[in-house]
Amino acid sequence: MSHTQPVDGTVDVVVVGAGFAGMYMVHRMRQAGRSVICFEGGTDVGGTWYWNRYPGCRCDVESLEYSYDFDADLQQDWVWTEKYATQPEILRYAQHVADRFDLRRDIRFSTRVTDAVFDEGAGRWTVTTDDGATTSAQFVVMATGCLSSANMPDIPGRDSFQGELAHTGRYPKDGIDFTGKRVGIVGTGSSGIQAIPVIARTAGHLTVFQRTAQFTIPARNGPLDPAEQAEVKANYAEIVAANKRMFGAFGSRYQRPLRVATETDPAEFRAEMEYLWERGGSLFLSSFRDLMRTPEANQLAADFVREKIRETVTDPETAARLTPDGLIGCKRLVIDTDYFETYNRPNVSLVDISAKGTPITEVTPTGIRCGDTVHELDVLIFATGFDAMTGSLLRVDIRGRDGRRLTDSWEAGPVTYLGLNVNGFPNLFTITGPGSPSVLANMIVGTEQHVEWIAQCLDYMAAHGHDTIEAEPEAVDEWVAHVNAVADRTIFPSCNSWYVGANIPGKPRVFMPLLGFPAYVDKCNEVASTDYPGFTFGRAREAAAV
Ligand code: FAD
Ligand code: NAP
Numbered sequence: 001m002s003h004t005q006p007v008d009g010t011v012d013v014v015v016v017g018a019g020f021a022g023m024y025m026v027h028r029m030r031q032a033g034r035s036v037i038c039f040e041g042g043t044d045v046g047g048t049w050y051w052n053r054y055p056g057c058r059c060d061v062e063s064l065e066y067s068y069d070f071d072a073d074l075q076q077d078w079v080w081t082e083k084y085a086t087q088p089e090i091l092r093y094a095q096h097v098a099d100r101f102d103l104r105r106d107i108r109f110s111t112r113v114t115d116a117v118f119d120e121g122a123g124r125w126t127v128t129t130d131d132g133a134t135t136s137a138q139f140v141v142m143a144t145g146c147l148s149s150a151n152m153p154d155i156p157g158r159d160s161f162q163g164e165l166a167h168t169g170r171y172p173k174d175g176i177d178f179t180g181k182r183v184g185i186v187g188t189g190s191s192g193i194q195a196i197p198v199i200a201r202t203a204g205h206l207t208v209f210q211r212t213a214q215f216t217i218p219a220r221n222g223p224l225d226p227a228e229q230a231e232v233k234a235n236y237a238e239i240v241a242a243n244k245r246m247f248g249a250f251g252s253r254y255q256r257p258l259r260v261a262t263e264t265d266p267a268e269f270r271a272e273m274e275y276l277w278e279r280g281g282s283l284f285l286s287s288f289r290d291l292m293r294t295p296e297a298n299q300l301a302a303d304f305v306r307e308k309i310r311e312t313v314t315d316p317e318t319a320a321r322l323t324p325d326g327l328i329g330c331k332r333l334v335i336d337t338d339y340f341e342t343y344n345r346p347n348v349s350l351v352d353i354s355a356k357g358t359p360i361t362e363v364t365p366t367g368i369r370c371g372d373t374v375h376e377l378d379v380l381i382f383a384t385g386f387d388a389m390t391g392s393l394l395r396v397d398i399r400g401r402d403g404r405r406l407t408d409s410w411e412a413g414p415v416t417y418l419g420l421n422v423n424g425f426p427n428l429f430t431i432t433g434p435g436s437p438s439v440l441a442n443m444i445v446g447t448e449q450h451v452e453w454i455a456q457c458l459d460y461m462a463a464h465g466h467d468t469i470e471a472e473p474e475a476v477d478e479w480v481a482h483v484n485a486v487a488d489r490t491i492f493p494s495c496n497s498w499y500v501g502a503n504i505p506g507k508p509r510v511f512m513p514l515l516g517f518p519a520y521v522d523k524c525n526e527v528a529s530t531d532y533p534g535f536t537f538g539r540a541r542e543a544a545a546v
Contacts, residue, residue, distance in 0.1 A: 011035040013458075014127045014137040016113045016396070018103075019047020020094065021431040021447040022143035024070060027101050028455045037137075038103075039129055041112040045103065046094035047145050049087055053171040054191060054381070055178075056198035057087035060219065060282055060335035061442050064232045065250045067093065069240050070448055074100065076233055084221045084335075115397040116140055118426060123467040123540025125427065138467070141454065142393055143431045146439050149391030151384050151504060153186070157362040167382045168195060180204040181378040184368055186353075186360070188214050190334045192383030197342040199381070206348045207375050209360065209368065213324040215305050216334035220280030243445065249517040250442040251283045261288035261297040273304045285329045292329060292490050302328040312340040319343075321352050330495035332439075351375065388498040389434050389512045390414050400425035401470075413501070413510030417471035417479045417534055418524060420450065426470040426538070429454050434512040435483050439499070441517040453524050457532070466537035475534030487511040 011034075015025045018040035029036040042050045059066045063080035078093060085093070098104050108129070115128040127135045150169035152158075158165075164176055168191040183203040185192055188210045200206045232239060232253075242252035261269060269288075276284050290297035306323050313319035322340065342348055351370060353359050358370040367377040390410065398406040404424045409415065416422050419436025420429055431450045432438040438446060461469060487493050493500060493511045501507035514520055527533060 009133065009135045011037045011135060011137050013037075013139045013141060014039070014113075014116075014125065014135055015141045015143055016116075016127075017047060017143035017145055017148070017392075018042070018045045018107050018109075019050075019143065019145050019148070020068070020444055021145070021451065022047070022107075022141075023094065023097060023103055024068065024448060024451045025141050025143055025431065025454070026103050026106050028070075028451050030106070032455055032459065034458070036106055037135060038107040038143075039111045039113050039127075040107055040109050043109050044095065045098045045107065046091045048147060049090040049094055051148070051150075051171070052087055052169055052191070053173065053175065054087075054166075054168040054195045054383070055175075056194035056196075056337070057168070057191070058082075058084045058194065058221070059090060060084060060190070061250045062281075063089075063224065064229065065239075065243060065442060066090075066444055068097065068444060068448065069236075070452075072236070075236055080224050080229065082221060083224055084219055113396050115399070116428070117399045118401060118428070120401055121541045123427070123538075123542070139427045139429065139458065141429045141431060142396075142433070144392035144396070146389045146392075146432055146443075147386045149387040149395060151387050151391075152382055153384050155360055155363050157364055160365050161363050161377075161380055162365040163377055164379045165382075166380075167384070168192070169386060176379060176381075178203040178379060182367075182376055183207070183379045183381065184209060184375060184377040185381040185383055186368075187383030187385065188212070189383065189385055190332060191385070193334045193336045193339050195381065195383060196348075197336070197338040200342050200345055200348050203347060207368075207377070208348065208350050209353045209370075210321065210350055211353050211359075213322050214331070214334050215302065215324050215328040216336040216339050217282075217284045217305070218277070218280040219335045219337050220278070221337055240445075243442065244521065245518050247286075247516055247518070248282075248441050249437070249445040251281075251286070254279070254281075254283050256287045258289050259287060260290050261300050262290060262294070264288070269300060270304070273301065277304075277308065280335070282333060282335055284333065292492070295327060295491060295494075298327045298329070298491055302326070309340055312344075314344050318350050321350055321357075327491050327495060330491050331497040332499070385498060385503055387504050387507070388501070389438065390501075390507075391504075393430065393433070398425065398428070400428070411508070413508040414512060415476050415480050417475045418520075418527065419514065420453065420524075421469070421471040421535070423471045423473045423476045426468040434510075435479060436514055437517045437520050438513040440513045440515055446517065449521055449524070453528060456528055460528070460532070461537065464537070465539070467540040468538040469532070469535050470538070472534055472536055479534075483514045484511060486515050490515060 013029050013036045015022045015038040022038050026038050063085040112130040117126045125137050125140045150167045179202045182205050184207045186209040243250050246252050285291045309323050310319050361369045367375045401424050414434035416435040419433040432446050496502035500509050500511050
């Protein structure tokens with residue numbers, strides 16, 4: 001394997017972030033013989049799985065499919081222990097990959113990138129880090145993660161809380177001991193719903209502050225059967241190839257014949273939903289092609305889950321508060337273990353903080369006030385999500401051609417070509433960026449596809465004597481229109497989800513990811529094999545003048 005160490009702060013490629021995306025980018029660049037340096041704000045690799053150490057955290061794409069495909073030996077050697085791996089196990093996997101490919105020597109930990117400025121004359125980026133150092137790079141790859149900027153709500157009095165306070169996405173490494181304590185948790189998305197049943201097991205009392213009830217489907221997690229693991233490993237190449245033809249790049253082993261819900265006999269529809277409920281997991285909505293296309297079909301599945309909630313939760317008032325209105329899967333579908341059952345425990349209570357209930361007025365030194373009631377707490381957990389998809393990109397002061405700021409280019413929402421590059425920002429790539437399938441597909445598969453596309457593009461540029469690559473404005477406009485048109489054929493844009501930025505006050509409302517992995521990959525491959533239409537290649541001005 002060829003590899004060049006960065007010299008004097010000058011490299012071919014700067015990678016920002018050492019989650020699964022940044023780690024593979026470093027490895028792939030080394031393989032291509034490019035010098036690379038990666039900056040990571042955390043003290044180790046793993047990204048999501050480094051920061052989200054809250055109790056109950058695990059993946060909800062099966063472990064055997066939520067893992068790298070780029071190295072067959074790695075794929076065969078690593079042994080997963082559960083159907084859905086826990087955060088510690090996934091972090092160990094990331095650390096194993098870092099050890100195995102000796103990645104850490106090109107990663108600077110505890111180092112955040114603050115600025116990246118493009119010098120048009122040199123055709124290079126100057127990247128500044130929070131230690132004051134600068135690095136010059138021809139290319140910058142933003143592997144900063146879609147769900148890595150924690151959203152800590154600005155509730156009056158928040159900083160006055162005297163007990164222990166944490167956000168699930170910035171959870172303390174030493175954990176929190178809940179034994180016998182009065183614990184409050186704000187937020188019932190995927191993170192809250194994973195944490196609540198586990199915290200409830202040891203807390204003295206757990207109070208859940210719920211703004212919006214969520215649809216969640218049982219995971220049916222369990223130990224991974226060694227025979228199943230061996231079988232998958234024997235057929236990995238076929239399974240991965242089949243997954244890549246799946247809408248969300250996972251689950252080909254489970255795909256059922258596709259039907260139309262509104263044309264299916266109600267008894268048959270119900271039998272299929274029962275089957276899917278018992279099987280559990282993220283493919284719950286995948287048997288009927290119209291569930292995510294028409295509200296009428298979607299309501300059939302939503303009603304089915306509402307019924308399950310009423311069957312599970314014994315107190316009818318609590319059940320009613322836990323029952324979501326609206327459409328299922330329109331916000332990210334949640335996958336849980338014993339979530340609704342947890343509300344049958346005597347030490348768990350649910351507070352409705354929606355506009356219909358008693359919204360949070362303030363955090364006090366000893367708890368949370370909702371109207372006239374103060375809920376006294378020893379520990380307060382915020383499971384309030386992330387400034388998704390754009391948050392970590394826009395927290396870096398990125399300035400492209402003519403000093404143009406990314407924050408200005410994206411003032412009305414993110415605009416990209418293929419989710420890979422932005423007009424005005426030559427040689428800057430985003431991995432799983434807005435406008436790519438990103439959070440709507442198995443993210444390790446999406447990451448690998450992006451890393452490989454970028455690596456191939458850099459080879460092409462070198463072979464053709466190009467110094468710079470930049471998306472053309474028309475290509476960006478067409479791509480953004482395409483992303484919206486695809487979304488508009490579905491129910492997705494209709495909900496106040498983080499997919500449209502609705503969870504962050506003031507964020508422009510734009511549906512950010514692209515639906516459909518296979519068609520996207522076909523498009524990327526077509527672009528790469530036809531001399532990159534929609535991109536302009538150039539020479540650095542200084543190089544051209546010589
Ligand atoms: P991340 O893992 O987010 O890594 C980005 C890294 O960049 C972070 O370590 C961050 O510190 C660093 N960084 C950001 N900005 C800077 C900066 N300015 N300077 C230096 N460093 C910086 N996806 C799935 O497909 N299946 C799942 O089951 C699944 N489960 C999830 C569970 C949780 C709790 C969460 C939060 C997300 C989950 N996801 C899942 C999505 C998950 O984020 C991706 O699967 C994947 O881990 C993302 O990898 P990444 O490298 O792109 O980003
Ligand atoms: P989330 O889905 O955005 O949920 C945040 C929760 O906090 C929501 O219930 C939200 O209520 C509430 N909230 C936000 N701001 C609030 C405020 N100011 N006051 C009161 N409540 C507030 O975030 P998340 O649960 O961290 O999940 C984010 C994404 O990460 C997931 O959708 C998923 O993609 C990924 N993830 C995956 C897994 C997994 O199982 N593999 C686990 C965790 C996370 P509203 O609904 O009313 O806004």
